[in-house]
Amino acid sequence: MSDDSHTPGAEHGALPHFETLAVRTQTGVSTEREHSVPLYLTSSFRFDDAEHARALFAEEVPGNIYSRYSNPNTDEFVRKLCLMERGEEGIATASGMSAVFTAIAAHVSAGDHVLSARAIFGSTHQLFTRILPKWGVSSDYADVSDPDSWERLLRPNTKAIYIETPSNPGLELIDLEWLGALARSRGIPLIVDNCFATPYLQRPLEHGASAVIHSATKFMDGQGRALGGAIVGDRAFLADCRFFARHTGPAMSAFNAWLLSKSLETLAVRMDRHCSNALTLAQHFEGHEAVASVRYPFLPSHPQYALARRQMTQGGGIVTLDLKGGLEAGRRFLDRVRLVTHSANLGDTRTIVTHPASTTHSKLTVAERQAVAISDGLIRISVGLEHVNDVIADIEQALAGTP
Incomplete structure (x- = not known):
């Protein structure tokens, strides 16, 4: 150096x-x-x-x-x-x-x-x-x-x-x-x-x-x-x-x-917005009729919520939704999103949705995915910097086409 x-x-x-x-x-x-x-x-x-x-x-x-x-x-x-x-x-x-x-x-x-x-x-x-x-x-x-x-x-x-x-x-x-x-x-x-x-x-x-x-x-x-x-x-x-x-x-x-x-140089500013948007989105969809469960480290329902609060200052920019209806529900959701991006990346200014079971973790067996909490209906959401209400509205309309 x-x-x-x-x-x-x-x-x-x-x-x-x-x-x-x-x-x-x-x-x-x-x-x-x-x-x-x-x-x-x-x-x-x-x-x-x-x-x-x-x-x-x-x-x-x-x-x-x-x-x-x-x-x-x-x-x-x-x-x-x-x-x-x-x-x-x-x-x-x-x-x-x-x-x-x-x-x-x-x-x-x-x-x-x-x-x-x-x-x-x-x-x-x-x-x-x-x-x-x-x-x-x-x-x-x-x-x-x-x-x-x-x-x-x-x-x-x-x-x-x-x-x-x-x-x-x-x-x-x-x-x-x-x-x-x-x-x-x-x-x-x-x-x-x-x-x-x-x-x-x-x-x-x-x-x-x-x-x-x-x-x-x-x-x-x-x-x-x-x-x-x-x-x-x-x-x-x-x-x-x-x-x-x-x-x-x-x-x-x-x-x-x-x-x-x-x-x-802008990491702190961006992460503050990623985190606040992600928490708002996670809170909104918890209990949604099309969603079996929501996971986010700073959501009290997260099984390790106390640990998250102890070793992290905020919960991060990633939220997962486990959709009712499994694989087909996940596919229908991805085909219906309009504002958010369907991509394999994360951490972007733009909100991105991914279906790990069929993409990033598709090489794992079903048993291997289940062992790490990746269900067939799991959707990973990298929450971006848009106005969170617009992101929520797009996910709402996409969920309307799932069971």
Whole structure:
């Protein structure tokens, strides 16, 4: 990472508020004295002399060599995210899944074992069940509803514990304080996918996690424009990730880093609206005649409501509706929406609806989906920034065509 970034307040020994860090953490001004950080669209960087090149490659001095390793734009994005998450180090990757893969692959070898929460993103499930086993890495799934299963499934060769909280899409929560303590007691790194909450609502590193994973494609970008991922955590954990990424190449582009860093400037403002809209929508549809159940972390009916209030500042931007009528009801609903978007993404300014059983989690068996609270009629709603009454009206008219 280069050494020309500015962190506001660092010179006084104290960090300012989250929103100020997001706006004012920037790569240093060039000789052009620009106000907005420029794009550094270069694949490589020049050396002062032979000794400078040697020292850079020996990592004796800070600076940039090649944009696969570092770039002023990716450095700014990572520095800003480290401050937000309270992490020591970080790296930016090309996508959220490349961040997941890097965090795991950098710390396991043939014969090792990973313990994961059962409720995880579909592609992460494929990584654990179909890709890592080809290299002799095994995994087990523990259940949120059975705390004893975590200790029971740990092995001497367990090299990582991996979770999502809230989970995608079932919105299951895991007690970070409890699991962080368990991981520390066994000397095993705890890796937390913090994509749904973002560091504005939850900071797992403060509860004992070794690393946090993000798909920056989602709420961080917030407008459905760019792919990106990130890993933030303690220095020792990130050292292995950086070595792995440097030599395997899951690098974020300078343009995407520039875009995502600018997006972080409005993260707090956007998440406040996402959360308030989501809570209003969840409250409205609870008890609706076409809906079997509504799930949202800050809804008192959520089975882990007390935990959500304890470890999150707000409930996030995702709501799920379990429609009466199952698969066909879900299909009819999706075909009837007019204002909201039917897409597989989330975290956008625009409200998006998804049917996980037939799309994002379709590769899971029926039993596997049921185990993580994904019913045939489950609709995941990523609540956007429109006026919430307009979103509610569209969902109401779409539900009118379901049993």
